[in-house]
Amino acid sequence: MTNLHDGWRLRAVGGPVPADLADLEVPARVPGSTHLDLMAADLIPDPYADRNEAELTWMHRVDWQCSTTFRAEPARAGERVELVFDGIDTVATVELNGEVLGHTANMHRGYRFDVGGSLRDGDNDLTVTLWSALTHAEKAETELGWRQRAYPHPYNAIRKMACSFGWDWGPDLQTAGLWKPVRLERWDTARLAEVRPLVTVDADGTGRVDVHLALDRAADRDYTVLVTVGDRTEALAVTGDTAHVTALVPDARLWWPVGYGDQPLYDLTVTLLADGRQVDAVRRRIGFRTVTVDTAPDEFGTPFVFVVNGKRVFAKGANWIPDDHFLTRVTRERLVRRVDQAVEANMNMLRIWGGGIYETDDFYDVCDERGVMVWQDFPFACAFYAEEEPLRGEVEAEARENVVRLVSHPSLVLWNGNNENLPAYTDWEGWQDNLQGRTWGAGYYHDLIPEIIEELDPTRPYAPGSPFSPGDLPPNDADHGTRHDWDVWNAVDYTHYRDHIPRFSAEFGFQGPPTWTTLTRWVHDEPLTPTSPAFLLHQKAEDGNGKLDRGLAPHLPVPTDFEQWHWATQLNQARAVAFGVEHYRSWWPRTAGALVWQLNDCWPVTSWAAIDSDERPKPLYYALKHAFAPRLLTVQPREGRPTLVAVNDHDQPWTGVVSVTRQDFAGEVLAAAELGFDVPPRSAALLELADHLLEPAEPRSEVLIAAAEGVRTHHLFLEDLDLRYDPAPFTADVTSVTGGYRVDVRATSYVRDLGLLVDKVAADAVVDDMLISLTAGESHHFLVRTSQELHEPSALLHPDVLRCANTAVSGVSPATP
Known part of the structure; x- marks a missing residue:
């Protein structure tokens, strides 16, 4: 095998090239x-x-040519x-x-070309012409028929990463390139064309690995396959093109x-x-x-419990x-x-x-090692998709290839047919009517893909x-089943x-x-405001800032100062999502999962992410850390009354x-009680709160606190807007460690x-906790990790750095020491 990664050159060959x-x-x-x-060459x-x-939209219509020259020997007799x-x-x-070897139109699969008759002795010229994906998609849409989608470009007419064409958190860049490795493979006799291990566990605890193989033969030989798991090896003579060991x-x-x-x-x-003689191994x-x-089905409906x-x-x-x-x-x-x-x-799960x-092998390897379950969508999102050729054949090819590629990973726990296309058909206004009888993807989600899963990976569940x-x-x-809640937001x-x-x-x-550092690294408006031009370009959601302000208004003041607004909207994001998580967890086992939208960002943007594109955790991240903690106390309404819920996500009971x-x-205790509790493993329990705990004399300046073994929750009786917070409620100092x-x-x-x-x-500083x-x-005490030696460590105490909700309400910052 020879990687062909060197000596490539790029030039534009068509379209609106500057x-x-x-x-x-x-x-x-x-x-x-x-x-x-082009960025590396300082050309864009x-x-x-x-x-x-916005200045690079001309790239959507440009055709490119990538070329390289590599040295090789011609194929020997019998060699592939x-x-x-x-x-x-x-x-x-x-x-x-x-010589044209072939054409491609699917980002989600690989391609293999026989070049035994094309290879020259010495220099060989390899050229890949990359045609405008947008132009191709528009042509395909014309041929297959228009179908509704959530965004303007016809991303549903091409098998390419949909968000490459822009999303409500992502840029519209429409990338092009050789995005995975390229290589020359030479072999004779035979190779392992497919290795598909199906891993199960028998009732007696015996691990079972059913390895399904496909061979690509170049010669008739006596073939044997050895399958080794740990220190155990099984051998099988192979007489055909497939085998099962x-x-x-x-x-x-x-x-x-x-x-x-x-x-x-x-x-x-x-080993083959x-x-x-060994000729191949995987x-x-x-x-x-x-x-x-x-x-x-149960008394509440239909559960969805892993x-x-x-x-x-x-x-x-998270997603x-x-x-x-x-x-x-x-x-x-x-x-x-x-x-x-x-x-x-x-x-414990990423969707x-x-x-x-379909993510890279590295992604699933990392999740395997860390015990993070993976829910894998097939790449269909917020659109209707034609079920006719050539799209159907591409869908089948990519599904088969990726199921085989990923089947060995224990972290992969669910195949899922699509994102939001089923409610788009049944519930989204006008979508079904505009189809006018055309196919929309149902045949993929209910027939083709589950048939492929049943054939290639019956060890895992599938959801349409x-x-x-x-x-x-x-x-x-x-x-x-499963639900998406977007009424909130x-x-x-x-x-x-x-x-x-x-x-x-x-x-x-x-x-x-x-x-703040991520935002100001990438957006340089003067002044920087929620409506400044570059900031707005990095806010992709429809009426996004309006929704931020309307979501903020019932809870916190909407500041006019941008830096104050930045903190207030980050805080409100954290509170909103944690509110949902605690609600869902309090209803376990009736509710069996909470996957936040979303964990990460793909570029610097105002979004739903907990971690921004420069890898910095937002306040939301810390709120999730608390809300997803193995043991949780939360005050939730039950039968119209605030009730303490203790959630225990451990294998041991939680008692005390x-x-x-x-x-x-001011810290004066006005009412108190001690409640014994015994929460079984992996369960939640309700603890009734007495009236004297829930009836504040002055709701604007009182708080209810429940604590057990280092776990606690705070319950306030009014929204922050109506509370009488002390605007300077703490003192602070900083020490080098x-x-x-x-x-x-x-x-x-x-x-x-x-x-x-x-x-x-x-810029590299990370704090251990927040909120x-x-x-x-x-x-x-907060621990701050940084490689920088601060000239003035007291900067960590500046009121724009050390923040709290009190000052977001009062608009007054506590004095720094």
Whole structure:
């Protein structure tokens, strides 16, 4: 095998090319993209900065040519030589030495060309012409018929990452390039064309690996396949082009989701022998576990509960989008950082959303190692899709390839047919009427894809879409299956999360801007305001700022100062989403999952993400860390009365005494009680609160606090707007420690949601926690990690850095010491 990643050149060959680029040829990186190559040559500005995205729309219509020359020897007698592209973005013509090898039109699959008759001795010229994806999609739409979609470009007429054409959080860049490895493979006799291990666990604990193989033969030989799992090897003589070998591992150690057990992984090696000589080998890592989804009807409707190794799991997590719009910049190290952040926020599941991609092998490897369950959408999102050729054939090819590619990963726990296309058909106004009888994708979700899953991966559950309810029920029915809740954010206040008790909330969220340093790195408006031009270009949601302000108004003042507005909207985002999470978790096991929209960003933008595109956690991230904690106390309404709910996501019971006090903001205890509790493993329990705890004499300046074994919750009787917060409720000082700084805060009055916006002081700084509430007399210390030695550590105490809800309400900052 020879990687063909060197010596590539890029030039424009058609479309509205600017005059200064018309005859230029620049070095090209493979894997890569045209945008990155032009940026590296200083020919275009970074599209993430300011309004540059809008200035680069000419690239949507340009055709490009990537070319390289490589040395090779011609094929020997009986030798096969194949040119392999693991991924081309997207519409391309591939030529070798002037001979057209083939055409591509699908970003989500690979291509293999036989070049044994085309290869020359010495220099060989390889050219890939990348045609405008937009032009191709428009032509395909004309031929297949127009179909409704959520955004202007016909992303539903081409098998390309949908969000490449823009989304309500992403740029419209329409990338092009050789986005995965390219190589020359030479082989004789035979190769392993497909290795598909199906991993299950027998009732007696024996691990079973059923390895299904497909061989590509170049010669008739006596072939043997060896399958090795750990220290056990099975051998099978192969007489045809396919084979099935079963390997058993007695007393297999089970793979568990994070928080439920360990993640042991076994090495699987499949070796192909011809006349006793090794001619090919494939290696995978597998984990032994069983996974089902419980959908047996109950007294409330239809549940949707993940069951791993027989244990019911509450799915705590988030939706995942591509971590950079320029996919080739997403390294394994970056994925490690991102998944580790998810785990540190107490998440156990990531849903790969259907407007992106089938993720890289690195992504699933990292999730395997960390016990993060993966819900995998097929790439269909917020649109209707033609079921006729050539689209249908591409859908089938990509589905088959990716199911086989991903089947070995224990982290993968669900295949899902699409994102929001089922409710689009049944519920979205005008969508079904505009179809006028044309196909829209139902045949993919209900027939083609489940048939492929049944054939290639019967070990995992499949859902036709998200949201989904069985039978003739509305897909987004709260009592059945999975639900997306977008009334909050789009139409109603976040307190309306409590209007529904979904069986599984697969999408819900609220917007907030990126961290200050990320925002000001990429947006340079003077002055910077919510309506300044570049800031607005980085707010892709329809009426996004209006929704931010309307969502803020019932809870906190809407500031006129931009920096104050930035903090207030970030805080409101954190509170809104945590409100939903705590509501959902309090209803376990009736509600069995909460997947926040969204974990990450692909560029600097005001969005629903908890972690911005520069990898900095927003206040929302810390709110999720608290709300997803293994043990949670939360005050929730039950039968019209505030009730304390104790949630225990441990395998051990949670027993003890919870101390409940009602006190004023000055710290005087006005009412108190101690409640014994015993919460069984993986369950929630209700604790009734006595009247004297719930009847404040002065609701504007009292707070209810419940605490047990370091876990606690604060319950206020009015919205912040109506509370009499002390505007200067704490004192603070800062101390240098190894690896950074410690900020010690002591409350002199009740202080709510302390946040330390450390990126404003040092770009690489990270704080260990945020959104901490303290009663008068209590203290808390924040640990700040940074590689920088601060000239003035007291900058960490500046009122624009050390923030709280009190000052967001009063508009007055506490004095720094």
